[in-house]
Amino acid sequence: xxxxxxxxxxxxxxxxxxxxxxxxxxxxxxxxxxxxxxxxxxxxxxxxxxxxxxxxxxxx
Amino acid sequence: xxxxxxxxxxxxxxxxxxxxxxxxxxxxxxxxxxxxxxxxxxxxxxxxxxxxxxxxxxxxxxxxxxxxxxxxxxxxxxxxxxxxxxxxxxxxxxxxxxxxxxxxxxxxxxxxxxxxxxxxxxxxxxxxxxxxxxxxxxxxxxxxxxxxxxxxxxxxxxxxxxxxxxxxxxxxxxxxxxxxxxxxxxxxxxxxxxxxxxx
Numbered sequence: 001x002x003x004x005x006x007x008x009x010x011x012x013x014x015x016x017x018x019x020x021x022x023x024x025x026x027x028x029x030x031x032x033x034x035x036x037x038x039x040x041x042x043x044x045x046x047x048x049x050x051x052x053x054x055x056x057x058x059x060x
Numbered sequence: 061x062x063x064x065x066x067x068x069x070x071x072x073x074x075x076x077x078x079x080x081x082x083x084x085x086x087x088x089x090x091x092x093x094x095x096x097x098x099x100x101x102x103x104x105x106x107x108x109x110x111x112x113x114x115x116x117x118x119x120x121x122x123x124x125x126x127x128x129x130x131x132x133x134x135x136x137x138x139x140x141x142x143x144x145x146x147x148x149x150x151x152x153x154x155x156x157x158x159x160x161x162x163x164x165x166x167x168x169x170x171x172x173x174x175x176x177x178x179x180x181x182x183x184x185x186x187x188x189x190x191x192x193x194x195x196x197x198x199x200x201x202x203x204x205x206x207x208x209x210x211x212x213x214x215x216x217x218x219x220x221x222x223x224x225x226x227x228x229x230x231x232x233x234x235x236x237x238x239x240x241x242x243x244x245x246x247x248x249x250x251x252x253x254x255x256x257x258x259x
Contacts, residue, residue, distance in 0.1 A: 003111035
């Protein structure tokens with residue numbers, strides 16, 4: 001079985017799964033975990049898209 | 061002394077179980093939601109990595125980064141073993157998806173090690189979890205202080221690393237105090253305090 005993902009889909013999935021893992025390991029209640037997941041995912045996406053746009057200025 | 065060594069051994073077993081089967085360490089401690097969550101997430105990462113036809117690293121000492129990749133993959137425990145048995149046509153080196161797959165699987169291993177260490181620490185009693193109390197009975201000073209917050213044993217300074225200050229004159233502070241987050245564990249220095257002479 002193979003999976004085909006675009007770059008952005010892979011980024012979304014990776015950010016979601018890692019954020020969920022951090023939330024499960026660091027928070028105790030469902031609400032805390034949900035909030036932490038959303039926050040962490042937002043930080044992941046913001047950092048990734050920010051770095052991607054920064055690289056625009058250093059293209060070959 | 062004997063109980064302490066016994067608990068350390070059990071904690072080590074919990075950590076190893078958590079590494080071999082993701083989430084098993086937390087399940088052994090009775091923390092079902094965390095254990096099942098860890099299992100599901102690590103499995104999802106590993107499966108995605110395989111489905112994207114990521115590369116599984118073999119042991120080598122020729123390339124340091126390949127060795128790091130092997131160690132990260134090993135972190136997935138039994139999932140790494142099953143992944144090696146699973147033939148998905150080899151790694152896809154021609155597309156970015158294959159590279160993403162490599163990262164997904166390595167991330168599953170690193171996260172599983174993180175979870176196993178978390179389970180080990182909980183079993184040892186290095187970390188307190190109020191909602192999902194571990195089944196093991198830790199005997200550290202931290203838990204003695206937690207169990208009897210108003211007794212003489214409940215000196216909050218006993219929970220601090222030795223290098224962080226002195227216990228003299230420290231008053232317990234309510235957890236909901238706005239100053240609780242500050243580092244008030246050091247006793248304030250007297251106004252006329254002098255620095256010790258330097259040698």
